[in-house]
Amino acid sequence: EIVLTQSPGTLSLSPGERATLSCRATQSVTSSYLDWYQHKPGQAPRLLIYGASTRATGIPDRFSGSGSGTDFTLTISRLEPEDFAVYYCHLYGDHLTFGGGTKVEIK
Amino acid sequence: EVQLVESGGGVVQPGGSLRLSCEASGFSISTYSLNWVRQAPGKGLEWISYISGPSTTINYADSVKGRFTISRDNAKNSLYLQMNSLTAEDTAVYFCSRVVAGPGWWYGMDVWGQGTTVTVSS
Numbered sequence: 001e002i003v004l005t006q007s008p009g010t011l012s013l014s015p016g017e018r019a020t021l022s023c024r025a026t027q028s029v030t031s032s033y034l035d036w037y038q039h040k041p042g043q044a045p046r047l048l049i050y051g052a053s054t055r056a057t058g059i060p061d062r063f064s065g066s067g068s069g070t071d072f073t074l075t076i077s078r079l080e081p082e083d084f085a086v087y088y089c090h091l092y093g094d095h096l097t098f099g100g101g102t103k104v105e106i107k
Numbered sequence: 108e109v110q111l112v113e114s115g116g117g118v119v120q121p122g123g124s125l126r127l128s129c130e131a132s133g134f135s136i137s138t139y140s141l142n143w144v145r146q147a148p149g150k151g152l153e154w155i156s157y158i159s160g161p162s163t164t165i166n167y168a169d170s171v172k173g174r175f176t177i178s179r180d181n182a183k184n185s186l187y188l189q190m191n192s193l194t195a196e197d198t199a200v201y202f203c204s205r206v207v208a209g210p211g212w213w214y215g216m217d218v219w220g221q222g223t224t225v226t227v228s229s
Contacts, residue, residue: 035215050215088152092213096154
Protein backbone atom coordinates (compact mmCIF):
# COMPACT_ATOMS: atom_id res chain seq x y z
CA GLU A 1 0.00 0.00 0.00
CA ILE A 2 1.35 3.41 -1.01
CA VAL A 3 1.48 6.04 1.70
CA LEU A 4 1.61 9.77 0.95
CA THR A 5 3.52 11.94 3.43
CA GLN A 6 3.03 15.68 3.31
CA SER A 7 5.41 18.25 4.72
CA PRO A 8 5.53 20.49 6.53
CA GLY A 9 2.54 19.81 8.73
CA THR A 10 1.98 23.53 9.15
CA LEU A 11 3.29 26.45 7.11
CA SER A 12 3.09 29.91 8.68
CA LEU A 13 3.30 32.60 6.04
CA SER A 14 2.11 36.12 5.32
CA PRO A 15 -0.13 37.19 2.43
CA GLY A 16 1.98 37.79 -0.65
CA GLU A 17 4.54 35.17 0.27
CA ARG A 18 5.26 31.99 -1.66
CA ALA A 19 4.10 28.64 -0.30
CA THR A 20 5.80 25.38 -1.20
CA LEU A 21 4.07 22.18 -0.08
CA SER A 22 5.59 18.73 -0.45
CA CYS A 23 4.00 15.33 -0.97
CA ARG A 24 6.17 12.23 -0.95
CA ALA A 25 5.05 8.71 -1.86
CA THR A 26 6.53 5.53 -0.40
CA GLN A 27 7.05 4.22 -3.94
CA SER A 28 7.01 5.63 -7.44
CA VAL A 29 3.52 6.54 -8.63
CA THR A 30 1.90 7.49 -11.92
CA SER A 31 1.89 11.27 -11.88
CA SER A 32 -1.32 11.38 -13.88
CA TYR A 33 -3.07 9.90 -10.83
CA LEU A 34 -1.82 12.53 -8.33
CA ASP A 35 -3.98 15.49 -7.42
CA TRP A 36 -4.21 18.29 -4.87
CA TYR A 37 -7.19 19.58 -2.90
CA GLN A 38 -7.83 22.65 -0.77
CA HIS A 39 -10.08 22.31 2.26
CA LYS A 40 -11.43 25.02 4.53
CA PRO A 41 -13.37 24.34 7.75
CA GLY A 42 -17.06 23.81 7.17
CA GLN A 43 -16.67 23.75 3.40
CA ALA A 44 -16.45 21.16 0.68
CA PRO A 45 -12.95 20.22 -0.44
CA ARG A 46 -11.93 21.84 -3.73
CA LEU A 47 -9.95 20.23 -6.53
CA LEU A 48 -6.93 22.39 -7.40
CA ILE A 49 -4.59 20.26 -9.48
CA TYR A 50 -4.93 16.90 -11.24
CA GLY A 51 -2.38 14.90 -13.15
CA ALA A 52 0.23 16.40 -10.82
CA SER A 53 0.39 19.66 -12.79
CA THR A 54 -2.90 20.51 -14.53
CA ARG A 55 -4.99 23.19 -12.90
CA ALA A 56 -8.67 22.35 -12.50
CA THR A 57 -11.31 24.58 -14.00
CA GLY A 58 -11.39 28.02 -12.44
CA ILE A 59 -8.24 27.63 -10.37
CA PRO A 60 -6.06 30.77 -10.40
CA ASP A 61 -2.64 30.49 -12.01
CA ARG A 62 -0.89 31.30 -8.74
CA PHE A 63 -1.45 27.60 -7.97
CA SER A 64 0.93 25.22 -9.71
CA GLY A 65 1.84 21.58 -9.31
CA SER A 66 4.95 19.69 -10.27
CA GLY A 67 6.82 16.49 -9.64
CA SER A 68 7.12 12.90 -10.67
CA GLY A 69 8.08 9.52 -9.28
CA THR A 70 7.84 9.84 -5.52
CA ASP A 71 8.11 13.62 -5.01
CA PHE A 72 5.43 16.16 -5.79
CA THR A 73 5.05 19.83 -5.00
CA LEU A 74 2.18 22.29 -4.81
CA THR A 75 3.30 25.90 -5.09
CA ILE A 76 1.21 28.98 -4.37
CA SER A 77 3.21 31.81 -5.89
CA ARG A 78 1.72 34.67 -3.89
CA LEU A 79 -0.65 33.88 -1.05
CA GLU A 80 -4.00 35.61 -1.09
CA PRO A 81 -6.09 35.85 2.12
CA GLU A 82 -8.48 33.19 0.80
CA ASP A 83 -5.62 30.69 0.32
CA PHE A 84 -5.15 30.00 4.02
CA ALA A 85 -6.50 26.48 4.35
CA VAL A 86 -5.45 22.84 4.56
CA TYR A 87 -4.04 21.23 1.43
CA TYR A 88 -4.08 17.53 0.66
CA CYS A 89 -2.35 15.51 -2.00
CA HIS A 90 -4.23 12.48 -3.20
CA LEU A 91 -3.45 9.38 -5.24
CA TYR A 92 -5.90 7.39 -7.33
CA GLY A 93 -5.64 3.62 -7.25
CA ASP A 94 -7.56 0.55 -6.12
CA HIS A 95 -7.53 2.28 -2.76
CA LEU A 96 -7.59 6.03 -3.04
CA THR A 97 -5.12 7.64 -0.66
CA PHE A 98 -4.85 11.09 0.85
CA GLY A 99 -1.78 12.59 2.40
CA GLY A 100 -2.02 13.85 5.96
CA GLY A 101 -2.41 17.45 4.86
CA THR A 102 -0.47 20.70 5.20
CA LYS A 103 -2.10 23.60 7.00
CA VAL A 104 -1.19 26.98 5.56
CA GLU A 105 -1.83 29.53 8.30
CA ILE A 106 -1.43 33.26 8.55
CA LYS A 107 1.78 34.30 10.22
CA GLU B 108 -25.88 24.38 -10.89
CA VAL B 109 -23.90 21.17 -10.47
CA GLN B 110 -24.29 20.09 -6.88
CA LEU B 111 -24.09 17.20 -4.43
CA VAL B 112 -26.05 17.29 -1.18
CA GLU B 113 -25.50 14.75 1.58
CA SER B 114 -28.08 13.83 4.19
CA GLY B 115 -28.80 11.18 6.78
CA GLY B 116 -26.19 12.02 9.38
CA GLY B 117 -26.98 12.10 13.07
CA VAL B 118 -26.18 10.64 16.45
CA VAL B 119 -26.15 6.86 16.76
CA GLN B 120 -25.12 4.47 19.51
CA PRO B 121 -22.09 2.20 19.15
CA GLY B 122 -23.07 -0.90 17.24
CA GLY B 123 -25.85 0.93 15.48
CA SER B 124 -26.54 1.62 11.82
CA LEU B 125 -27.09 4.65 9.66
CA ARG B 126 -27.75 5.22 5.98
CA LEU B 127 -26.31 8.27 4.27
CA SER B 128 -27.62 9.69 1.02
CA CYS B 129 -26.03 11.96 -1.53
CA GLU B 130 -28.36 13.57 -4.05
CA ALA B 131 -26.97 15.07 -7.23
CA SER B 132 -28.47 17.94 -9.17
CA GLY B 133 -27.39 19.72 -12.33
CA PHE B 134 -25.94 16.56 -13.85
CA SER B 135 -26.68 12.86 -14.26
CA ILE B 136 -24.64 10.60 -12.01
CA SER B 137 -25.04 7.66 -14.39
CA THR B 138 -21.84 8.48 -16.29
CA TYR B 139 -19.71 9.21 -13.24
CA SER B 140 -17.95 7.22 -10.59
CA LEU B 141 -18.56 8.47 -7.06
CA ASN B 142 -16.76 8.37 -3.73
CA TRP B 143 -17.40 8.71 -0.05
CA VAL B 144 -14.70 10.52 1.92
CA ARG B 145 -14.77 11.35 5.60
CA GLN B 146 -13.01 13.63 8.03
CA ALA B 147 -12.87 12.72 11.71
CA PRO B 148 -12.63 15.58 14.24
CA GLY B 149 -9.15 17.09 14.13
CA LYS B 150 -8.02 14.67 11.43
CA GLY B 151 -7.41 14.76 7.70
CA LEU B 152 -9.45 13.47 4.79
CA GLU B 153 -9.89 9.71 4.56
CA TRP B 154 -11.25 7.96 1.47
CA ILE B 155 -13.67 5.20 2.43
CA SER B 156 -15.49 3.93 -0.66
CA TYR B 157 -15.68 4.14 -4.45
CA ILE B 158 -18.34 3.01 -6.91
CA SER B 159 -18.11 3.12 -10.69
CA GLY B 160 -20.92 4.43 -12.91
CA PRO B 161 -22.52 1.06 -13.68
CA SER B 162 -21.60 -0.24 -10.18
CA THR B 163 -19.27 -2.83 -11.69
CA THR B 164 -16.34 -1.70 -9.55
CA ILE B 165 -16.72 -1.14 -5.83
CA ASN B 166 -13.84 -0.60 -3.41
CA TYR B 167 -13.63 0.04 0.32
CA ALA B 168 -10.97 1.22 2.70
CA ASP B 169 -9.86 -1.47 5.11
CA SER B 170 -11.25 0.59 8.00
CA VAL B 171 -14.84 0.11 6.81
CA LYS B 172 -14.72 -3.08 4.73
CA GLY B 173 -17.36 -5.57 5.81
CA ARG B 174 -19.32 -2.92 7.74
CA PHE B 175 -20.17 -0.28 5.13
CA THR B 176 -21.93 -0.78 1.80
CA ILE B 177 -21.90 1.76 -1.02
CA SER B 178 -24.68 1.77 -3.60
CA ARG B 179 -26.27 4.05 -6.13
CA ASP B 180 -29.59 4.59 -7.85
CA ASN B 181 -28.92 6.29 -11.14
CA ALA B 182 -32.66 6.74 -11.76
CA LYS B 183 -32.91 8.74 -8.52
CA ASN B 184 -29.58 10.45 -9.20
CA SER B 185 -28.43 9.41 -5.77
CA LEU B 186 -25.56 7.71 -3.97
CA TYR B 187 -25.87 5.88 -0.66
CA LEU B 188 -23.71 4.59 2.16
CA GLN B 189 -25.13 1.96 4.50
CA MET B 190 -23.08 1.98 7.69
CA ASN B 191 -23.40 -0.91 10.16
CA SER B 192 -21.61 -1.86 13.37
CA LEU B 193 -20.62 1.72 13.97
CA THR B 194 -17.92 2.61 16.47
CA ALA B 195 -16.66 5.88 17.93
CA GLU B 196 -13.90 5.82 15.31
CA ASP B 197 -16.56 6.33 12.61
CA THR B 198 -17.48 9.72 14.04
CA ALA B 199 -16.77 12.14 11.21
CA VAL B 200 -18.12 14.46 8.56
CA TYR B 201 -18.94 12.35 5.51
CA PHE B 202 -18.55 13.85 2.04
CA CYS B 203 -19.59 12.48 -1.32
CA SER B 204 -17.62 13.43 -4.40
CA ARG B 205 -17.85 13.08 -8.15
CA VAL B 206 -15.00 11.46 -10.00
CA VAL B 207 -13.87 12.50 -13.44
CA ALA B 208 -12.06 9.46 -14.76
CA GLY B 209 -12.07 6.71 -17.33
CA PRO B 210 -10.07 3.63 -18.25
CA GLY B 211 -6.45 4.63 -17.70
CA TRP B 212 -7.10 8.26 -16.90
CA TRP B 213 -8.04 10.30 -13.82
CA TYR B 214 -8.95 13.96 -13.65
CA GLY B 215 -9.76 14.12 -9.95
CA MET B 216 -12.79 14.60 -7.76
CA ASP B 217 -14.26 17.79 -9.14
CA VAL B 218 -17.57 18.18 -7.30
CA TRP B 219 -18.04 17.67 -3.57
CA GLY B 220 -20.93 17.99 -1.18
CA GLN B 221 -20.83 20.05 2.00
CA GLY B 222 -20.87 16.94 4.15
CA THR B 223 -23.12 15.35 6.74
CA THR B 224 -22.04 14.73 10.32
CA VAL B 225 -22.15 11.31 11.93
CA THR B 226 -21.59 11.04 15.68
CA VAL B 227 -21.28 7.62 17.27
CA SER B 228 -21.81 7.97 21.00
CA SER B 229 -23.68 6.35 23.84
